[in-house]
Amino acid sequence: MAKEMMKGNTAIAEAAIRAGLDAYFGYPITPQTELLEWMSVRMPELGRAFVQAESELGAINMVYGAACTGKRVMTSSSSPGISLMMEGLSYIAGTEVPMVLVNVMRGGPGLGNIAPAQADYNQIVHGGGHGDMHPIVLAPASVQEAIDLTVLAFDLAEKYRAIVVVLIDGSLGQMMEPGELPPMAPLKTAIPDWAVRGGDDGKRRTLSSIYLNPPDEEVTNLRLERRWQEVQANEVRYKEYYLEDARYVVTGFGSAGRIALSAVRAARAEGIPVGLLRPISLNPFPRQVIADLSERVEGFLVTEMNAGQMLDDVMAAVAGRKPVEFYGRMGGVVPFPDEILGEIKRMVNGQVPMSGHPRDRWLERMPRAN
Amino acid sequence: MDTAQHELEQVVYQRPESLMEVDTHYCPGCTHGVAHRLVAEVLDEMQVRQRTIGVASVGCSVFAYNYFNTDFVQAPHGRAPAMATGIKRCLPDRIVFTYQGDGDMASIGMGEVVAAAARGENITVVFINNANYGMTGGQMAPTTLPGQKTTSSPNGRDVETQGFPMQAAELLATLEGTSYSVRRSLHDPKNVRMAKKALRTAFEVQARGMGFSIVELLSVCPTNWGMTPLQSLKWLEEAMIPFYPIGDYKVNPALAGLRF
Structure with a gap:
C-alpha cells in the first residue's frame, strides 16, 4: 500500500481497524479526539461496535465488558481521562482480559493544558491502577511507528492476556506525516476459551478480579508476575542510533527521543562521539541494554518532556557506574534540538559529577519564576 | 412405592436450572435469595439460560456470579451498566442483565445507569433497594429514608x-x-408474584430489542436494620412503600397486549 499523509490520531485509529478491531469505546478529550471521531465514522460503516461513552469511567468499563467476550477492543484518551480509567485498568489486569489503550499525553498535573507532554510515564509504566499489575507500554516516535505498534499492540494483548498501552504525546497525535497502513485484516472468528459467551457451548464461565481468599489472590499475583517475566524476556524493544562508537549516550522516548536524534546528528556533524538509545517498549524497559552501555560509555543524558520520570529507570539500570545528566521541558513545552545539543556539549566538555542527583542539577539550571 | 402412587406425584417446586446448587452467603431473612430465584425462574421460563450473561456489582450481591447458573462477569462498583453495554454491543443476540444494589446503582453508579438508559441500551437492570449499604455494615445509602438510623447517620438521616x-x-x-x-x-x-411478572416483562423487553428495562425491588436487610426477618418485612411495608410507591413508572406502549 502506498504512503499517505496522515495525522497520528487518525493513523492509529485506522491501523486498529485494519488490525481487526471489533469494538471501540471512548470519550472526547483533546488532543486525542480525532481518534474517537474517526472511529465514529468507520466502525459503524464496517458494522462494528462504537459507543461514545458518558465518561472515561463509562468507556473503560465498556471496554472491560467487551474484552470479557474475547473480542478485539480498545479505547483512547489523554492524561486527565486516563486518570479516570485507572480503576477499570486495574480490574482488567486482575481479570486477565486483553485490551489496547492509547494515551495521547498532554500537560499537567490537573487540567493542565492541551499541549504535548510525557508526564504520564510513571502513571502508566509504573502504575496503571491499584495492585500489582504491569501494562505493556509501547512508545512510538513517528506516525509510521504508531501504526506498526498499534497493530502489534493487539497481538501482544492477546498473547499475554494483558493491557497494552500505546503512549504518545499530543504532538505525535496531532502532526501529519506520511505513513503506510497495513491491509485490512479479517475479524477474528475464534473465541478464546476463557471468554464469556452465554454458555451456548454448554460450558459456564465467569470472569472477575475478585479472590476473596488471600492465598488465591496470591496465586493470581504470582501467575501475573511470572507472565510478566516472560514479557520481560521476549518483548523488549528499542532503537539505537550511532551507538557503535559512541562515548556518550542520549536517551529519550517518543517525541523527546525524536528531537534528541536531531541533536545527536548535529553533534555528530561537529565530531562529538554521541549516540541515541530510544526505548520503544517503556515496559518492559530496556534495562539490560542500558546496563551494558554503561560498561563502555562515559556518560548518559536523559531527555524527556517531564521532570525526569524515565530518568529513574535509566539511573537504576546505570546503577552508578557512569554519570547521568537530565534535561527536561514540562507543561506542554517541547524542547528544540538546539537545547539538547547544548546539553550534550555541556556534558561532553564539562565534568559531570558522580555525586548529587541529575534532577537537582537540572533544576538548578532551569530559570526561576519571580 | 407402587406405580399408581408414583404417577400421582407431581413436582410443584424445585430449584430453577438457572440457579447453582450452592449455599449463598446472604443473611437469614435477606430477600436477595428471593430476587435471585425470581430472576432464575424468568430465565428458565424464557429458555435463555444458555445465552445469558449476567453482570454482578459491588455490594452484598458481589458474589451473584456464584449463584446464577449462567455466564457472569463482575463489575467495578457502579460500573455494571457500562460493562453490560460493552458485552451487549459485542454480543447483541445474548441476554445481558446487571444485578445491582442501591449503593452501587443509585450512588456511585448513577452516571453509568442514567447514561445506559438514555442510550436505550438493550439491557435489563435488576435493582435491589434495601435502604442501606449492606455489605459494608449498614451505612447510609442514597435510598436511606429521612430519619432512618444507619451506622453513618446514627441520629437518623437529616435531610x-x-x-x-x-x-x-x-x-x-x-x-x-x-x-x-x-x-x-x-x-x-x-408482591413477590408481582415482582416476578415485572422481571419477566423486563427481560421480554430486552428479548424484543425494545431498549432499557429496570425493575426496582424493595428488599429487606434485617441484619443491618437490627430487626428480625418478620419485623423487617413489616418495616418495609410500613416505612419504605410510602416513600417508594409500588408502581409502573414507564411502560412502553408497544408492550400492551403482550402476554407471557
Whole structure:
C-alpha cells in the first residue's frame, strides 16, 4: 500500500481497524479526539461496535465488558481521562482480559493544558491502577511507528492476556506525516476459551478480579508476575542510533527521543562521539541494554518532556557506574534540538559529577519564576 | 412405592436450572435469595439460560456470579451498566442483565445507569433497594429514608445536611431510552408474584430489542436494620412503600397486549 499523509490520531485509529478491531469505546478529550471521531465514522460503516461513552469511567468499563467476550477492543484518551480509567485498568489486569489503550499525553498535573507532554510515564509504566499489575507500554516516535505498534499492540494483548498501552504525546497525535497502513485484516472468528459467551457451548464461565481468599489472590499475583517475566524476556524493544562508537549516550522516548536524534546528528556533524538509545517498549524497559552501555560509555543524558520520570529507570539500570545528566521541558513545552545539543556539549566538555542527583542539577539550571 | 402412587406425584417446586446448587452467603431473612430465584425462574421460563450473561456489582450481591447458573462477569462498583453495554454491543443476540444494589446503582453508579438508559441500551437492570449499604455494615445509602438510623447517620438521616433519598424507578422513567421502569416489593407472596411478572416483562423487553428495562425491588436487610426477618418485612411495608410507591413508572406502549 502506498504512503499517505496522515495525522497520528487518525493513523492509529485506522491501523486498529485494519488490525481487526471489533469494538471501540471512548470519550472526547483533546488532543486525542480525532481518534474517537474517526472511529465514529468507520466502525459503524464496517458494522462494528462504537459507543461514545458518558465518561472515561463509562468507556473503560465498556471496554472491560467487551474484552470479557474475547473480542478485539480498545479505547483512547489523554492524561486527565486516563486518570479516570485507572480503576477499570486495574480490574482488567486482575481479570486477565486483553485490551489496547492509547494515551495521547498532554500537560499537567490537573487540567493542565492541551499541549504535548510525557508526564504520564510513571502513571502508566509504573502504575496503571491499584495492585500489582504491569501494562505493556509501547512508545512510538513517528506516525509510521504508531501504526506498526498499534497493530502489534493487539497481538501482544492477546498473547499475554494483558493491557497494552500505546503512549504518545499530543504532538505525535496531532502532526501529519506520511505513513503506510497495513491491509485490512479479517475479524477474528475464534473465541478464546476463557471468554464469556452465554454458555451456548454448554460450558459456564465467569470472569472477575475478585479472590476473596488471600492465598488465591496470591496465586493470581504470582501467575501475573511470572507472565510478566516472560514479557520481560521476549518483548523488549528499542532503537539505537550511532551507538557503535559512541562515548556518550542520549536517551529519550517518543517525541523527546525524536528531537534528541536531531541533536545527536548535529553533534555528530561537529565530531562529538554521541549516540541515541530510544526505548520503544517503556515496559518492559530496556534495562539490560542500558546496563551494558554503561560498561563502555562515559556518560548518559536523559531527555524527556517531564521532570525526569524515565530518568529513574535509566539511573537504576546505570546503577552508578557512569554519570547521568537530565534535561527536561514540562507543561506542554517541547524542547528544540538546539537545547539538547547544548546539553550534550555541556556534558561532553564539562565534568559531570558522580555525586548529587541529575534532577537537582537540572533544576538548578532551569530559570526561576519571580 | 407402587406405580399408581408414583404417577400421582407431581413436582410443584424445585430449584430453577438457572440457579447453582450452592449455599449463598446472604443473611437469614435477606430477600436477595428471593430476587435471585425470581430472576432464575424468568430465565428458565424464557429458555435463555444458555445465552445469558449476567453482570454482578459491588455490594452484598458481589458474589451473584456464584449463584446464577449462567455466564457472569463482575463489575467495578457502579460500573455494571457500562460493562453490560460493552458485552451487549459485542454480543447483541445474548441476554445481558446487571444485578445491582442501591449503593452501587443509585450512588456511585448513577452516571453509568442514567447514561445506559438514555442510550436505550438493550439491557435489563435488576435493582435491589434495601435502604442501606449492606455489605459494608449498614451505612447510609442514597435510598436511606429521612430519619432512618444507619451506622453513618446514627441520629437518623437529616435531610437538611444529608439530603433526600433517590427514587430511581421514577428518575429513570423520565428518559426516552427507557422502555420499562417499575418498582415492586418482596415483602409478601402477592408482591413477590408481582415482582416476578415485572422481571419477566423486563427481560421480554430486552428479548424484543425494545431498549432499557429496570425493575426496582424493595428488599429487606434485617441484619443491618437490627430487626428480625418478620419485623423487617413489616418495616418495609410500613416505612419504605410510602416513600417508594409500588408502581409502573414507564411502560412502553408497544408492550400492551403482550402476554407471557
